[in-house]
Amino acid sequence: MKPCVVLLSGGLDSSTCLAIAKSEGFQPHALTVLYGQRHQAEIDAAKAVAASQGVTSHRFVSVDLRQIGGSALTDSIDVPKDRSEGAMSGGIPVTYVPARNTIMLSIALGLAEIVGARDIFIGVNAVDYSGYPDCRPEFVREFETLAKLATKAGVEGADFHVHAPLISWTKAQIIQAGLALGVDYGMTHSCYDPDDGGRPCGRCDSCRIRIKAFESLGMTDPVMKRASRP
């Protein structure tokens, strides 16, 4: 069994990504990067998902991007609500966190070097979130090139592989793959703007995309059973 690092936010995508890494025979070291999101709910979800699926280790690394700001997730910018599909696909949204995936992959790369892993899993998805530049295949491939030059392991001959198994899937396909692997989506948390009790709003882009995907499969998103009042 080979070690790998899995970036685990506790959301629907990264939780599925962890299950895929395990199904491919990897021993996952989970890494949750706390970048100043406003919610404890994500941390709780990441812990629950890692515990339920089984991981070799689970680390939490904080990087306080609120010092930089510039995003609805790290600054006092309102999270958009009740947007139509057309509005969601109209450019890069205010929930974009500048350089977020570069920062998260960099920390994952440091951890990979230390645990002797050459494989990093990230649950980016270019279909439902086509607006985020750092969710595109060309970004992921470029990071692999950088990783080789950036590290002691790379200089010594290692090739790093960034796995983005969800990158070209629809949200419904991601859910189907996860359900087949036993992922409990009731444990996950994707909402950008939960209430104080950690309940999802049901109205931000992230909630709406997953609600619709579950509906398209004839199901109800299990986290919406505990949703806050709209």
Add this chain to the structure above:
Amino acid sequence: MKPCVVLLSGGLDSSTCLAIAKSEGFQPHALTVLYGQRHQAEIDAAKAVAASQGVTSHRFVSVDLRQIGGSALTDSIDVPKDRSEGAMSGGIPVTYVPARNTIMLSIALGLAEIVGARDIFIGVNAVDYSGYPDCRPEFVREFETLAKLATKAGVEGADFHVHAPLISWTKAQIIQAGLALGVDYGMTHSCYDPDDGGRPCGRCDSCRIRIKAFESLGMTDPVMKRASRP
């Protein structure tokens, strides 16, 4: 005047780099990344240097790499002392922090995007620290390529430029350039293992390299006047 981001540790190299950025007409936003180094002395030095040279802003972003460890700077690994030049040039030292410069440049990239800068200054140096993979020109160039793909600004047409003006200079050349620009090296802090009072040890690779460089210029390293007992 164009804005830029300068990674500022408060050490000799980054303090010189800040002076160079200013001399080239940039308005510098200083960024100090606290990655779990063991010393308040670096923070104090960064603050003093930024204040003395004048910056547009100065941010401190913490990313706790002690959760990952694997380096003498972030883990309970002894910092080597009294090493000869031959020993120093013999491979990547234990003070290497996995993916450190990738992580720091990523955060600088996020800040650059937010302040509208396209230029990032980093005081890496490939001569005296030939052991660190992420201090090489090929690494810096590759990060520029990644930056364009990783960001909203890049997608919209911006090209990011990572300036590493010290990369091919000797430590003595760096000091000469800095002195010509008025850098007060007595404010800087480069030691890997200062005592509790923040005084440099005078014996780690970082201290020895700068002591020797000042000596080669017929000078005494000003911070050694407050050095701890060897």
